[in-house]
Amino acid sequence: MIKYEISVEIHPDIFDKYMVWLNTHVGKLLDIEGFLKAEVLTCIETEAVTWKKIKVDYYVKNYLAYQSYLENQAAAMRSEVPDDFKGLYSVERKIYEISEVINH
Template sequence: MIIYEVNLTVVQTRSEEFVAWLNDHIGEMLQFPGFRSAKLCHVKVGPEVKTNSQSYTVHYLIQDQAALDSYLETHAARMRSEGIKLFGGDFSASRRVLSQLLFLPD
């Protein structure tokens, strides 16, 4: 399994609007082949936590690297442009790709 991590920071004044949009955006992402599930987390502690902004991390669990590559080549530019169009300079995003080594269920 592949974890596609998206780290997001948005100005405090737009955080509620941003999270509402992000919930819908995540639902759209889960329609792509190979995207199995997603977790949205509010970042509570870390270097990105500032008093005038809110930070979030999304982990998408993806079937394999081929599914991620297909998304990146075919859909990523369009999906990313939606956030830029709506929130412009009021948010920032960075991404990482992780390979899951171990999963211990509850």
């Protein structure tokens, strides 16, 4: 299994609207074959910050499904971000192979 991690920093002026948009966006990604589930995490800051941080973790069946997404849907999905958000958020993407799950 693959974990596709998206880290986003969002200007507070658009945070609420961004989160509403993100909910729909995540739903569309989960409709893509191989995308199994997603977790949206909001950073709990202990110090004053100007931009809010979130992370979306997508769990993808395997690397082949992730590659298919990159080749066939990623550009279109990434272009769906509303124009009024431009310049008010930044994104970093990482991909991990889940090598072990440890439960207690």
